[in-house]
Amino acid sequence: MPSSSVVSKPQWRVVAYAGAVLVLLPLLVLALSWNSLDGTIWNHLLETQMARLLGNTLVLAVGVIVGVVLLGVSLAWLTSLCNFPGRRWLDWALMLPFAVPAYVLAFVMIGILDFAGPLQTTLRGWLGNDFRMVSIRSTGGVIFVLVLVFYPYVYMLARGAFLAQGRGLMEAARILGHSPWQAFWRVALPMARPAIGAGAALAVMETLADFGAVSVFNYDTFTTAIYKTWYGFYSLQTATQLASLLLLFVLLALYAERRAQGSKRFPGSDKPRQGPLFQLRGVRAWLATGYCLLILAVAFVIPLVQLFYWLFTSGSDFDERYWSLIRNTLTLGGIAAVTTVVVAMLLVLARRLQPMRRVRSAVALANLGYALPGSVLAVGIMFAFSVADNQLVVPLQAWLGVDSPAPLLLGSLFALLLAYLIRFMAVASGPLDTALARIRPALPEAAHSLGHTGASVFWRVYLPLLMPGLLSAGLLVFVDVLKEMPATLLMRPFGWDTLAVRIHSLTAEGNWPEAALPAITLVATGLLPVIVLIRRSAQPVSRRRTH
Numbered sequence: 001m002p003s004s005s006v007v008s009k010p011q012w013r014v015v016a017y018a019g020a021v022l023v024l025l026p027l028l029v030l031a032l033s034w035n036s037l038d039g040t041i042w043n044h045l046l047e048t049q050m051a052r053l054l055g056n057t058l059v060l061a062v063g064v065i066v067g068v069v070l071l072g073v074s075l076a077w078l079t080s081l082c083n084f085p086g087r088r089w090l091d092w093a094l095m096l097p098f099a100v101p102a103y104v105l106a107f108v109m110i111g112i113l114d115f116a117g118p119l120q121t122t123l124r125g126w127l128g129n130d131f132r133m134v135s136i137r138s139t140g141g142v143i144f145v146l147v148l149v150f151y152p153y154v155y156m157l158a159r160g161a162f163l164a165q166g167r168g169l170m171e172a173a174r175i176l177g178h179s180p181w182q183a184f185w186r187v188a189l190p191m192a193r194p195a196i197g198a199g200a201a202l203a204v205m206e207t208l209a210d211f212g213a214v215s216v217f218n219y220d221t222f223t224t225a226i227y228k229t230w231y232g233f234y235s236l237q238t239a240t241q242l243a244s245l246l247l248l249f250v251l252l253a254l255y256a257e258r259r260a261q262g263s264k265r266f267p268g269s270d271k272p273r274q275g276p277l278f279q280l281r282g283v284r285a286w287l288a289t290g291y292c293l294l295i296l297a298v299a300f301v302i303p304l305v306q307l308f309y310w311l312f313t314s315g316s317d318f319d320e321r322y323w324s325l326i327r328n329t330l331t332l333g334g335i336a337a338v339t340t341v342v343v344a345m346l347l348v349l350a351r352r353l354q355p356m357r358r359v360r361s362a363v364a365l366a367n368l369g370y371a372l373p374g375s376v377l378a379v380g381i382m383f384a385f386s387v388a389d390n391q392l393v394v395p396l397q398a399w400l401g402v403d404s405p406a407p408l409l410l411g412s413l414f415a416l417l418l419a420y421l422i423r424f425m426a427v428a429s430g431p432l433d434t435a436l437a438r439i440r441p442a443l444p445e446a447a448h449s450l451g452h453t454g455a456s457v458f459w460r461v462y463l464p465l466l467m468p469g470l471l472s473a474g475l476l477v478f479v480d481v482l483k484e485m486p487a488t489l490l491m492r493p494f495g496w497d498t499l500a501v502r503i504h505s506l507t508a509e510g511n512w513p514e515a516a517l518p519a520i521t522l523v524a525t526g527l528l529p530v531i532v533l534i535r536r537s538a539q540p541v542s543r544r545r546t547h
Contacts, residue, residue: 019366026380067147072154103212209373435469
């Protein structure tokens with residue numbers, strides 16, 4: 001469609017290729033980091049830690065996959081296919097745990113369930129001092145917390161898949177004599193398998209990328225090893241090599257998800273089902289309500305109540321330091337959101353206005369940044385900038401006669417914003433893709449026929465119609481940046497502490513009550529994208545599919 005281009009076609013190709021290069025550069029740096037090894041550090045890692053890191057990471061990934069699938073699918077089945085007391089509001093309320101960062105839920109659960117916590121203290125008062133619960137500071141405790149945080153990925157996608165299935169197949173299964181359980185197992189579940197696999201893949205990638213929760217539990221994984229190697233052994237190169245090993249785990253998870261889906265598409269129906277299929281009565285109905293309420297209470301309500309209790313009893317003050325944390329957090333989030341949304345909009349338009357296979361592939365590659373853990377991006381970018389500073393910037397300063405040549409890129413705000421841009425590009429692209437798909441090609445073509453130039457078409461046609469998508473994308477990126485811990489912790493410039501960094505420093509000292517104030521702030525902010533997701537998921541399936 002040459003008439004619908006906003007700028008010339010070669011420029012759109014350059015935009016797409018530049019987006020792909022942003023993701024490829026950290027990957028290239030990770031590969032080149034193996035040109036030399038620090039034998040002392042690697043011998044120490046291999047002899048004392050590597051087996052434990054591999055085992056912990058594998059056990060954690062498998063445990064989270066099993067947990068989120070069981071929890072997410074069961075809740076999605078109940079809220080989408082069954083009718084029971086409270087189903088209408090539980091349908092959306094079960095997505096609220098999305099608002100709680102994993103590291104926040106981790107320290108809250110330890111505070112509640114630890115030996116000196118209120119639950120065990122109360123039970124010992126009732127049952128005697130010899131009473132002991134299973135320790136929350138264990139592998140099972142880490143899996144428990146991450147499952148509660150990440151099950152909404154599977155719940156949301158599986159629920160959408162179940163809602164998209166028509167009545168005909170399920171009713172045909174019932175007519176053939178299948179029970180509701182048999183109909184679910186043989187009809188609904190196989191049709192929803194691509195959606196469930198996609199949700200499980202997102203959950204496991206978030207698990208592999210997690211740093212905050214595992215560090216609270218002192219549970220060693222590759223993310224904690226990267227941090228300790230960087231700040232403990234002061235070896236950026238070894239940290240980069242560990243990051244490349246973590247990236248292998250993530251790429252294997254991504255490949256497994258793509259391979260599992262194959263050519264399958266998410267199930268749909270020309271006549272989407274309206275309302276629940278199964279009416280639960282009596283004990284079954286109340287058991288379904290109780291199950292959903294239990295998950296919601298443990299994953300969201302009780303942690304929030306505990307945070308407010310700590311806030312009101314610890315005497316936390318809104319002092320100047322807290323306001324500086326708020327200012328730094330909002331500044332980073334705002335700059336990153338604007339930058340990421342602008343770049344994502346250019347990439348989305350490039351794919352629309354220059355629909356070549358190479359351009360589509362380049363844009364798809366640019367959106368793979370979300371699969372890269374924050375710690376991997378951090379060490380990749382910082383290793384590249386360290387080399388650039390040592391080989392280019394400092395010698396150039398010396399040549400120009402600067403009195404005290406110093407690195408400019410390493411530890412800069414630009415480096416941190418670049419990590420945010422690469423990591424959250426895909427987050428911004430989703431709403432923009434949806435908004436752009438609603439713009440019919442006839443609209444820009446009509447504007448061109450009326451004599452408008454490419455730039456005028458963009459400002460008068462594309463931008464107003466893309467505005468809802470731009471706002472949603474900006475909001476999602478903004479909140480994700482606020483909650484991002486590994487990249488911010490590793491790359492922040494001096495004096496740029498954020499709420500997430502403050503939570504990490506307080507929880508590292510075991511000071512749970514003092515961490516309540518920044519944690520509540522992040523949870524309250526995290527509710528904004530959850531509301532957006534709830535509103536989008538509340539749209540009729542047929543309406544969403546027409547877009």
